[in-house]
Amino acid sequence: MKNFSFVRANSLDEALSSLGSDWKEAAVMGGGTDLIGEMKDYIQSPDKVVNLKQIDELRYIRNGGRSVRIGALSTVSAVETDPLIVENFTALSKAAGLVASPQLRNMGTIAGNICQRPRCWYYRDPEVPCLRKGGARCYSIGGENKYHAILGGYRCYIVHPSDTAVAFTAHDARITITNTKGSKTVDIGDFFVLPRENPNRENILEPGDIVTEIEIPVPDRGTKSTFIKIQEREVWDFATASVAVALTMNGNRCTKARVVLGAAAPAPWRSPDAEKELEGKTITEAVAKAAGDASVYGSNPMTDNGYKVQLFKNIVKRAILELV
Amino acid sequence: MKREYFAKRVKTVIEENYEYRVIDVLLPNQEAGPIAQDETLEVIGKPFTRIEAVEKVTGAAEYTTDVKMPGMLHGKLLRSSKARANLTNVDVSKAEAMNGVKAVYVLPKENVNYQGDIIAAVAADTEDIAEDAVNAIQVKYEDLKHEVNLDRAMRSSAAEIRDGGNVRQGRQSPLRGDVVQGFKDADKIIEGEYTTQIELHQPLEPHGCVVHWKSDEILIYESSQAVQNAQNSITRQLRREFPDEDISDTTVRVLCEHLGAGFGSKGSPSNFTHLAARLSKMTGNPVRMIANRYEESLDTGNRPSSLQKLKLGLKNDGTFTAIELEAYGSGGITSGSDRLITAVNEMYKCANVKTSTSSVSINGGNGKPTRGPGNVQSFFAFESLLDEAAYELGIDPLEMRKKNYADKSGGGTGRPYSSNGLLQCYDVGAEKIGWSRRNTTPGSGTGAIKSGIGVAALQWGGGGNPSAIIEVEIFKDGRVNIRNGSQDIGTGTRTIMVQVAAEEFGLNLEDISIQIGDSSYPTGIPSWGSNTAASVCPAVRNGAIDALEKLFPIVAERFNVTPDELESNKGMIRVKANPNVGMNFKAAAALMTGDKVTGEGRRGPNPREFSGNTFGAHFAEVEVDTETGKVKVIKVVGVHDSGRIINPLTARSQVIGGMNQSIGYGLLEERVMDNYTGRMTNPNMHDYKVLTAMDAPEIDVTFVDIIDTRNNLGMKGIGEPIRVGLPAAIANAVYNASGVRIRDLPITPDKILNALRLEGGS
């Protein structure tokens, strides 16, 4: 790893004023579990690393009345086990509990988890000049693409690596971004970007921005959610497929549905087609299957990742049936 | 009375390269008699914890990576980023000019043949500076076409990456019988094509060394599972590289106190130890050079991949009439295929067998023996095929194995076995797994998650050999010390050696010290081939008895008898004719005139008329989630015939470890090479997936109680046979559960889902 200038920011203001105007100038470090790996592999070599860990004002999980507010520096472990989360947001609690390993959940922050860079092995190879790193093309095309995207790819076929981002999307979370000019809050669906918009970044963050809070609205009465992660190992693996489903039920009838796929696309992939199959209906096995089938409409698998199509159909169905 | 040794040429199996090497060894003209199966033993066969346990649990155990010396520099290597290229320029000027850089050496080579091929070496004050310096070296490559996967390298359109062609016929086994006639005689012929992946050893302690080239000695700390082999091999290499230097047979000394595993990859020294030596010579300082995980993944060895085309002829009753195998394997650019014929050639009674094995070169780091080399791949293929045949003929797969059981080596045509508990292993294992619970119709379970049971047989060599020499010292104060040039790879070699001595001396383990892991000690045994225990332990026993006999003259004088009239048993030296007359060896030692007496122990030869082999049966119970393709191993049963078990606790650790590794190999592990870039996509410990705690199932470990006849303790090996059977047992269980047959390792969810889709016809 290249040496760099280490900044121990003691407040959000200190952190913001330390950041630069391009990515090379400064990197923001929360838990560091992704950043340090990228730096060791020379995927990025920032001149400055701004450590946020001392900023206690960004570490909280609190009841905000109609929402729960999670400070950016809350650890993944804290999110997994916090009673507010466990009680209201099963999908998120489960997803957080399935992130990586106990140590990484203790170290990693929730904002860092949704902002982590792709695990695509071409992206992570410093010698491969892939599109996401500013190169000419995506090497997964015609390459080893078993883990790559079946949806939303365009010139680049990474999958978004975050488990919690999938759950947050199902929970209609909103992300607060702060820079020296102020703060803004965006729907999570507007936070992540697909390669069609920008093949170099996974979200709308600009240099100088820090994610400061994630807010999740308390769901309507009758809402239940779950998260299923399929990984080759039983633990400490990125998903080959995951799904978060949140259903709001009025008696037997589903009034609102969220179906979000993980490891399917370069961003958490909400499937309106699947949701349509559920909303207004009594959830039966047939309805769940129809939603599962619909969840992958438009998928376009490559040479080695076709299995994901059936896999998503099956786990979407399974997740839905788990809730009724 | 005096123990005499005579020189005898003995043929002993050296597992490396599978060569039979004839070596001169001194054999005892008499040795300890065998221990009877019913003899009461105090120490042998008891589950003692390790003698180095405290060091290991306190962090005090010193591994090669932990060695520090005054003035020590840090070495780093520049490795090729290309799979195959000519080197047109290597510019080290920037690196040399950096502060803290003490030496830079560019290897005299014109081309590179795999990603990770070493180009240059740097020594610097710190690891970080060394890394900065390596990054500052500028290399100009001229790309050449590469081949990085076996299937592509075999094609006629493949780039020729090796003179004379990528595919080379290996040494062929002789044809047995008449396969053409054998297949004519068959009622049924079953064929199958099986492939296995490249497995990485991934020892947690990476390959590495600390080398100090001094005026009178080249001292090398090396993470080595064969310190004397390393000493020998490094000596030869340095003599080649430095013809003007006076490097005697004892100039190089290799040390390895604790070893963070090797699994075969550390049988020969790291391929950069000679460069660390060179940097040490250039600077005059000790140089530490430790592979990082990227280097460990690329260039420290691997288990070669395989492609095995099998054909089996059977009678309707399941009797084999003919077997034919065409096998290919690829370990890298120069190392070839493993020997892929054992399951076909040795395991079952069959009169007509034909095999051919070829090596395929690819632009990848070279293979090295990997725990159970060859047999792991061979048994996966043949034990799967056998299972397919059993279902095809409607015969119980276990019965089919028994029916074709070979009571002699060479598939019933060779020497008898010194012991063979295979049939017992089948029966015990079937009982333990509940064999009758398996699905009679594969895939017949209801629901998305289906369970099934499978079995596979296994075999390995591992009987030990007589080359080790053990020195046993008795000191005047009654202390005992054992010294030998073997090493403890992590299996507990130290502990079992001390146990054997403790038995002979009637001592506690704490009362005996042991020195191993130093090439200057008496001839040791490499930790490979499952040979260590059965080689050193019988020799320890002889050495202990020899040392005790050195005290006989003292005792004889005391009791007015001749030394010939004495015997020793559990540390008591007694008059044979009158066992009430005698004294403890400690009392005798106190009377010695010098400081110590030294005994020497060697092991007797293996009787030529027997074949020494280890056997076992592995059973697996799995659940296949037909909606996700995930295979979950619920329980495995391993029943092994490995001769006398000296320490059932540490032996059990070996078995659970090996069986867990086999699950990882069966379900997860695979080196993935990208055809276009020629680079490994997963040179790390996340994308190369080894088994985690969450994947570890219930394991039932049983040793069948058979004492072998080939050495004075009745021991055989255990480390490798345990890696052999399980992958096929899992594949067979997956078939029994789901009705889909996966012939390609590892059995990952994508393969299951794809197979189920084909099966379902949708």
Added chain:
Amino acid sequence: MSKSRENTAGDGNRNGNGVTRRSFIKGMGAGVVTTAILPSVVSAGVDLETIRAPEEGVTRATITLNVNGESKRVTVESRATLANTLRNELNMTGTKVVCDRGECGGCSVLIDGDPAYSCMTLAMDAAGREITTIEGLAKNGQLSPVQQAFVDFDAYQCGYCTSGQIIAATGLLEKNSNPSFSEIQRGMSGNICRCAAYQHIFAAVADAAKKGRG
């Protein structure tokens, strides 16, 4: 014949006196040449604690690491990881660097009581926090319950992952003194054992929990 070392995996009936002081000391002093501490090649840098304008950052600084209850002053570059600092500067080599990417657990230490990977923690980031390494668990030559259980159940082979495993188990039991089997399995899931002694590790952790509860 001493039975003190004797034991059967899966059988909790044994005493903990299998450890001799002699072997402990022998272990601690292993290798004369290796105990010499190398002088740090980095010159003393600014003190991280006293920097007035933190926005500018430091590329090298003197920091205070609180390791096993002792304050250690050490000068490091920004890029130095806690793992390498412990091993190279403080000569505490019980903590192992295996994958160097947070993918194996060999470098696990407790940071403020929680198991964490020291290879993915910058030394400067760890300054001022409470760090416990494998060297800090045995007190006065007496093994901790987890260490003793690892001995008794042979919860390792080569021993290279053992420091990390024991740290992870210690952290787990501090939070949950009565873990179920699946909680043990999950709690230990951030540590790879390539020799794959997992089942013995589970048994050891369960035993240490039982003994710890008295």
